[in-house]
Amino acid sequence: MNASSQWLDLDQVEARLCIVTAQQLGMGLDEVQPESRMIEDLNCDSLEMIELIMETEDEFGITIPETPKTPVGKLIFTRQPFRIRDLAEFAFLNQGTGAPVRAGWRKKPIGIVPPPESGFTQLGGRFDTTDFDTSCLHEKLDDASEFPMFRRVIDGMVCIQIPGDTFTLGNDAAGAHDDERPCHRATLSPFLIDIEPVSVTAFCRFLNSVDMQEHDIAMMIALSPNDDRETDLQFQRCEQNWKPRPGTAMQPVVLISWYAADAYSRWANGTDCKNRNGAAKNHGRSYLPTEAQWEYAAAGSFDDQEHLYAGIHQRGKTYESDGLPIPVVHQEYGRSRFGLRHMSGTVWHWCRDWFSPDFYSSGAATQLDPVAEVETGTRSERGGSWVGPIELCRPSYRRGRNPDARGRCLGFRCVGDVPT
Structure with missing residues (x-):
């Protein structure tokens, strides 16, 4: 991870990602919550989403593939609506995968194979029973x-x-x-x-x-x-x-x-x-x-x-x-x-x-x-x-x-x- 090699809890990842998102989108921290919907609540378009994913990779020292390879990765990125907590969950599970090497304007160098997506799927932090069915x-x-x-x-x-x-x-x-x-x-x-x-x-x-x-x-x-x-x-x-x-x-x-x-x-x-x-x-x-x-x-x-x-x-x-x-x-x-x-x-x-x-x-x-x-x-x-x-x-x-x-x-x- 960028700041330290310490394992972060899911709630810590969510909190840090809210800060990153607020800074990236130019919003107040009180406007960005883990349950915030990327499109419906934050009006995040495709370009802003790509920038946010790159900032997330840099913040946590991880690789977020364009197309997740594992079944759980696919599941997370196809959730509708897609929320801050979903991106945080993916970041949490992929701790230790290493940030991608980029040259120029955030472009992946040709021939550089990104690190594999983590196969870890189990969650930390605390389970919120609110509205759980x-x-x-x-x-x-x-x-x-x-x-x-x-x-x-x-x-x-x-x-x-x-x-x-x-x-x-x-x-x-x-x-x-x-x-x-x-x-x-x-x-x-x-x-x-x-x-x-x-x-x-x-x-x-x-x-x-x-x-x-x-x-x-x-x-x-x-x-x-x-x-x-x-x-x-x-x-x-x-x-x-x-x-x-x-x-x-x-x-x-x-x-x-x-x-x-x-x-x-x-x-x-x-x-x-x-x-x-x-x-x-x-x-x-x-x-x-x-x-x-x-x-x-x-x-x-x-x-x-x-x-x-x-x-x-x-x-x-x-x-x-x-x-x-x-x-x-x-x-x-x-x-x-x-x-x-x-x-x-x-x-x-x-x-x-x-x-x-x-x-x-x-x-x-x-x-x-x-x-x-x-x-x-x-x-x-x-x-x-x-x-x-x-x-x-x-x-x-x-x-x-x-x-x-x-x-x-x-x-x-x-x-x-x-x-x-």
Whole structure:
């Protein structure tokens, strides 16, 4: 970025862009707001729009392509009406792409290829519930992918629609563990699942957008005073806002409990999770993936083991100064046949189910949309991580963890209902 390399929150980008717009259009700052419409309210014609885009590139040190290449970029630039906050959203997501090199009067030199558009789509800042309609939770993306793609309005996450199917769960191969047996058939209804793990940026947006008391924070994200992992926390509270620590904004969020992941999943799907942390233990629907949904969606992610982010940790290595060696969420590691990233390796993912070693041999495992509902004291986790051996990354590998646990290799993603 032009002013500094610090990651800016979405509200900071919006505020700075309002100033840039007011200066560029010769208007008073009180006349330019994030919700201002470029054409209808600001009378911005084509030439002024081009100049404003160039000023935005210079201000934030980013590249805004003439024709956005990613589905989310196309979605943002085709919104009608187009507002200041839409341009700010694109600028926010493309932090770090670098400003284009220009010669002469703002003309791109022939032969200079502009930096690629960022693939990051998750939003920071705070979610404004004003006039929010939960029936419009997802925006359809215009993309040529095999499976329909949507963008969740609340946090900017791209979701992929997984078709309903009857398939084989489990693993009877030599070397498989007893809790992976037996192989059995199960049927799933269609569902949405996040294309990547929830990022630190999006998790801070959740914390800034919900009403949580100190005891809620303690239950979900706070470490005990004597926990030596304090230096590994990826976010911090600055006055009244939660912000990512330097270098962590686009990493998968870790060190959060199952209750935190569950509360986020409800919030991201338009369910009010205020003061619901205790109730979430036993009541109401969770939007974390079931083990069956996870295993089906992860198909193919273990096939290309050269592109699994696993086994990175070296014995005795500490990370106080460098930060945790976790890749960003939109890097192509552990990709499944549905196009989901980080399904194998990178971070373990909390699942909705209570973990039971013998669940796969029970009748409940073959029901429609199976889920282990009998409380066992531990919640399921799937996917393997950057810490452990690659063998733990196979989609059928099962294990459980205390829902209060926090791990430096443990994150989550959400599922959702298919839009009608």
